[in-house]
Amino acid sequence: MKNFRDKVVVVTGAGSGMGRELAVKLGQQGAKLAISDVNPDGLATTEKLVAETGAPVHAQILNVAEREAVLDYADTVMAHYGKVNVVFNNAGIAHHGEVERTEFKDIERVMDVDFWGVVNGTKAFLPHIIASGDGHIVNTSSLFGLLSEPGQAAYNSAKFAVRGFTEALNQEMLIAKHPVRVTCVHPGGIKTAIARNATVAEDYNQANFAQFFDKYLARTSAASAADTIIKGVKKNKARVLIGADAIVLDIWVRLVASKYQSVVASVTKRVTTSFR
Numbered sequence: 001m002k003n004f005r006d007k008v009v010v011v012t013g014a015g016s017g018m019g020r021e022l023a024v025k026l027g028q029q030g031a032k033l034a035i036s037d038v039n040p041d042g043l044a045t046t047e048k049l050v051a052e053t054g055a056p057v058h059a060q061i062l063n064v065a066e067r068e069a070v071l072d073y074a075d076t077v078m079a080h081y082g083k084v085n086v087v088f089n090n091a092g093i094a095h096h097g098e099v100e101r102t103e104f105k106d107i108e109r110v111m112d113v114d115f116w117g118v119v120n121g122t123k124a125f126l127p128h129i130i131a132s133g134d135g136h137i138v139n140t141s142s143l144f145g146l147l148s149e150p151g152q153a154a155y156n157s158a159k160f161a162v163r164g165f166t167e168a169l170n171q172e173m174l175i176a177k178h179p180v181r182v183t184c185v186h187p188g189g190i191k192t193a194i195a196r197n198a199t200v201a202e203d204y205n206q207a208n209f210a211q212f213f214d215k216y217l218a219r220t221s222a223a224s225a226a227d228t229i230i231k232g233v234k235k236n237k238a239r240v241l242i243g244a245d246a247i248v249l250d251i252w253v254r255l256v257a258s259k260y261q262s263v264v265a266s267v268t269k270r271v272t273t274s275f276r
Contacts, residue, residue: 001085001086001134001136001181001233001234001236002234003029003030003234004026004029004030004031004086004230005029005030005031006030006031006032007030007031007032007085007086007134008031008032008034008077008081008082008083008084008085008086008132009026009031009032009033009034009085009086009087009088010033010034010035010036010077010084010086010087010088010121010125011023011026011033011034011035011036011088011090012036012037012062012064012087012088012089012090012091012117012121013036013037013064013090013091013092014035014036014037014043014046014059014090015037015038015039015041015042015043015045015046016037016039016042016046016192017190017192017194017222018090018140018187018190018192018222018225018226018229019035019037019046019088019090019091020042020045020046020049020222021222021223021225021226022088022090022226022229022230023035023046023049023050023057024046024049024050024053025223025226025227025230026055026230027049027050027053027054027055027057028053028055029230030055031055031086032055032056032057032081033050033055033056033057033058034057034058034059034060034077034080034081034084035047035050035057035058035059035060036059036060036061036062036064036073036091037061037062037091038061038062038063038091040061043059043061044059046059047059056081058076058077058080058081060073060076064089064091064113064116064117064118064120064121065112065113065116065117065120066120067116067120070117070120070121070124071120071124073124074124074125074128077125078128083128083131083132084125084128084129084132084135085129085132085134085135085136086129086135086136086137086138086233087121087122087125087129087136087137087138088138088140088229089117089118089121089122089137089138089139089140090138090140091113091117092113092114092117092140092194093109093110093113093114093194093197093198093199094110094152094155094194094197094198094199095107095109095110095154095155095198095199095200095201096151096152096198096199096200096201096204097151097154097200097201097203097204098150098151098153098201099153101201101203102153102154102201106154106199106201107153107154107157109199110154110155110157110158111154111157111158111161113158114155114158114159114162115157115158115161115162115165118139118140118162118165118166119165122137122139122165122169125137126180129180130178130179130180132179133179134179135178135179135180135181136180136181136182136183136233136236137166137169137180137181137182137183138182138183138185138229138233139162139165139166139182139183139184139185140162140185140187141159141160141162141163141166141184141185141186142155142159142162142186142187143186143187143188143189143241143243143245143246143249143250144156144159144160145159145160145162145163145184145186146163146186146246146249146250146253147249147250147253147260147264148160148261148264149264149268150264150265150268150269150272151268151272162184163184163186166182166183166184167184167238169182170182170183170184170238181233181236182238183229183232183233183236183237183238183239183240184238184239184240185229185232185240185242186239186240186241186242186246186250187220187225187242187243187246188217188219188220188241188242188243188244188245188246188247188249189217189219189220189243189245190220190221190222190225190242190243191219191220191221191222192222217245219243219244219245220242220243220244220245224242225242225243228240228242229242
């Protein structure tokens, strides 16, 4: 995938943040876009921005957690464009709360969108990606798919699962010699609305949590993140780390192994008091 000109590219979670930036930048590079999101207003804005680049764009409301809807969506995109070359399984949500205080439904909701959404998108489009003869699947994990964080058990579980699923898929494509490359993306703190839209356990203040994330952790712009992802895909990288935080912490965890857990626990204990 040296360039995206005339390639049909699917982007989920395109209504804001990295998804929107990916769609616009890919449109600028000559791709034909199929974009989706659960937010009608956000999706409409992205559709307008992509159209302004001169790129063809197909927009559809989609909940990636609904498997039958995703399967139907793949058929719709194929009927519209006749092929699919690239899928960015980007849609995601977050929840903050310790396991002890988090409801089953909150864990299930995160897993349904962040993990099963990736599985649904991959399975639905994989036959078409293979048939294209020049395909790429890009799945969004997280820095929290490389290390765990207290209060993020649901998100960690989903993002570690995405990492395992995507790395296994990459190896399977190599063994089968399919014309498909696979990339797992691990963003650090990105300036998006994910923290503002996150749910929290009942003993936390959602606004305080979002404010802390936006002020102290979100260091990389969504536009910069999209640039890094696109460059990584063009280089056929199996793993793309986004942001200095993701790069540094990945190295640190490799060096100290499980010892990182006590350090992260100590730091988190000091800062989470501001979330309440």
